[in-house]
Amino acid sequence: MHTAHTDSYYAASLNLPLAYPTLEENLDVDVCIVGAGITGAAAALTLAEKGYRVAVLEANRVGWGASGRNGGQMIFGYACEQSKLTRMVGLETSRALWDISIEAMTLMRRRIHDHGIDCDLADGHLHAAVKPRHMQELEAWAEDLIRNFGYQGLQLWDRQRLRRQLASDAYLGGLYDPNSGHVHPLNYTLGLVKAAAQAGAVFFEQSPVTRIERGATPVAHAPGGQVRCRQLLLCGNAYLQHLVPEIERKLMPVGTYITATEPLGRERAEALIANNMAVADLNFVLDYFRLSADHRLLFGGRVSYSRLDPPNLAAAMGRRLRTVFPQLAGVHQQYTWGGYVGITLNRAPHFGRLERNIYYAQGFSGHGLALTGMAGSLMAEAVAGDAERFDLFGRIPHRDFPGGRLLRTPALVLAMAWYRLRDLL
Template identity: 60%
Template sequence: MTAKPYPDSYYAASANQAFVFPSLSESIQADVCVIGSGITGVVSALKLAEQGYKVALLEAEQVGFGASGRSGGQAIFGWACEQSYLENLVGQESARHFWSIALEGLAHTKQRIKDYQIDCDWCDGMAHLGMKARHDHALQTWYHQLQDNYGYNSLTLWDNDQVREQIDSPLYTSGLYDANSGHLHPLNYTLGLVAAAKSAGVDIYQGSRVTQIIQGESVTLKTVAGQVQAKHVILACNAYLEGLSPYLESRVMPVGTYIAATEPLGEAKCWSLMKGMAACDINFVLDYYRCSADHRLLFGGRVSYSGAEPRDLKAIMRAQMIHVFPQLRAVNIDYAWGGYVGITMNRAPHFGRLANNIYYAQGFSGHGIAACGIAGELMAEAIATTAERFDLFTRIPHRAFPGGRLLRTPALVLAMAYYRIRDYL
C-alpha cells in the first residue's frame, strides 16, 4: 500500500527531515503494537522502547500525516473543556488530578524538545482573547478560578488597552496571557519524536493501514499485506479511525479546520502584529494564529463537517485574516491546508480500553500538542508499570454523537450553526 503524500502545507514545505519506512508485508511479533504515528502514538512507542519493550508502530500513511503534522501548533495548558466543567463531571479532587496531568504534559513537551534536541521552533506565550463583554467576564472568571483554586500563577489579565499593545487588531477587548504555554512547528516536532523512536529501536511501518483487530490474550492486527501479533495494543488514531472501531468512532467527531500561511512578512512586521506569542479568540468557532520562525503569519480557523475542503480555501482564509488584521490586505497567501481535529461531545479527553490489553486515547478537541504527549506517556505507563493514572480518565463520562455514523454529521452541523450565531451575536 502506497502512503499518501503530506498535504501541500507550509509545514511540509519547511520540514527539516524525511523518513522512508517500509510497508508491513509479513507476519511479525511484538510486545506492543502502536497504531498511529502522531504525537500520541510515537511518544508511547518511544517510552516503551526505552524500557526494553519490542514495539511495532503501524501508520496508514506517512509518519505525522494527521493532525500532529498539520495543526495550529499551540501547546496549551489544561484540557479543551474548562476545569469548572471537569469539576461538575468528576468532582474537584479528580479534576485536580486531571489539571496536574495536563501541566505535566506541557512541561514534558518542553523537556522532550531538549532531551531529543528537536529543532521545532518552540516559542513561549499564548493569549486567549475576548471580543465582547461576555468574553471579558469569562476571561476574568477563568483567571481567578485557575489562580485561586489551582494556584496557577503564569497568567496575566489584559484590559482593552493592554490587549491592543500586544495584538494589533481592532477586534479584541480583553486578553488572558499564559507565559507557560507556547507554540511550535508541529510536523518538525513529530518528526523529531519519530527520529528518537527509531533510534530507540521501534520498528516503524508506513503505508500499513490496520484493517482488523482480533482480540485475545495475544492480539492480532491485520493489514493489507501482513499482520502483527502483540501482547498489548495502543490505538492512537483519534480523528482518523476510519471504521477501525465503531465504538470509538461514535464518540469522536472528525471536524475539518484550516490554516493559511502568508508570504514572509519580515521580523518587524510580525512583531508589530503580535509579540511572539500564539493567540486565539474564545468564540465557540474560533480563530487562532501565530508567526512562524521565518516570519509568516499562520492563521487558522473555520470549520467543516462534510469532510470536503472548501472551494478556494486561500481566499476564504485570507478574508478572515483581513477581518482580524486589516493592515494585511495587500499580503499574499502562499499556503492553505486543512485537517481533522477530533472532538468529543463534552470536549473532555476520552481515554480507556477496548479490552484489558487494548488501550486508546482520543478526543483532544484542539489541545493536542501537549495533551497527546501525556496521553502517550500514560498508556506506556499503564503497560510498563501501573495503570492508576491512565484509568483515572475512565471516570469522565462520554456519550456517542447522536444520529449514528450517517446522521451524526448533519446533527452536528445544526448544533454548530446555533453556536456560530451565538458567536456573531
C-alpha cells in the same frame, strides 16, 4: 491511502525527512501501536526506552495526520473548561487531570531539549476576548485556575495592554499565559518519531490496519502482513477509519483549516505580534494565529462538518485574516490546508480500554498538541503496570454522538449552527 504529506507550510519546511518501509511480514512484538502521530510516537518512545519491543503501523506517513498539520499551539488544560471537568468528575479528580495537563507542557519541553528536536519552540499564549461576555468568562476562568488549581503566572490584559503586543483592534483584552507556547508541529512530531526509532521502536508507513483481532494476544492486520502483540494501543484519533465502531461513536471528525502568508520580514511580523505569542479567540468557531520562525503569519479558523473542504477556502481564510489584521491587505497567502480534529460531545478527551490489553486515546478536541504526548506516556505507564493516571480519564463520562454514522453529521451541523449564532451575538 496517501503517500505524501498534505501541501502545507509545515511540509514545505520540514527539517527531518523520514521514510520507513511498508509492513511486508508477520511480526511478534510486545506492543503494537496504530498511528504514528504524537500519541503513537510518544508511547513508542516511552516503551522502547523501557525495553519493550514496539512496532508502530501508520496508514500514510509518520506525522501525516493532525499531529503534523495543526495550529502548533501548546496550551494548558483541556478543550472543555476546567470548571466543566470539575462538574463532571469532582474537584479532586479535576485537580489531578489539571496537573497532568501542566505536566504535559513540561514533558513536551523536556523531550524537545533532551532529543534536540528543532521545532521552533516559542513561549507565550493569549486567549483573546472578542466581546464583553468573553472578558467576564476570562476573569472567572483565571480566578478558578488560581484559587482551585494553584496555577500561577496568568495575566489578565485589558485592551490597552493587549494593543501594545498585538496590532489588532479586534479584541477587548485577553488572558496571557507565559507557560504556554507554540511550535512547528510536524518537525516536533518527526523529532519524536526519530527519537523513538533510535530507542528501538520499529515504524512502518503506508501500512493501514484494516482489522484487529482481540484476545490474549491481539493481532493487527495490514495489507502486507500482521503484527501479533501482548498489548495494542490505538492512537489514530480522527483517522482510525471505522476500525473500532464502539469508540468511533464517541468521536466526530471535524475539518479545520489554516492559511500561511508569504514571509513578511522580521520587522513587519514583529509589528503584528510584538512578543511572538500564539493567540486564540474565545468564539466557539474560533480564530487562532501565530508567527512562524521565518516571519509568516499562520492563521487558522473555519470548520467543516461534512468532510468536504469549503469552496474558495483560501479566499475565505484570507477574509478572516484581514478582519483581524486589515494591514495585511494585499499580502499573498502561500499555503492553505486543512485536516481533521477529533472532537467529543463534551469536548473532553476520551481515553480508555476496549479489552484488558487494548488501549485507546482520542478526542483531544483541538487541544491536543501537548496532551497527545502525555497520552502516549500514560498509555505506556499503563502497559508497564501503572494505570492509575491513565484510568483517571476513564472517570470522564462520554456519550455517543446521536444519529449513528449517517445522521450524526447533520445533527451536529444543526447544533453547531446554534453555537455559531451565539458567537455573533
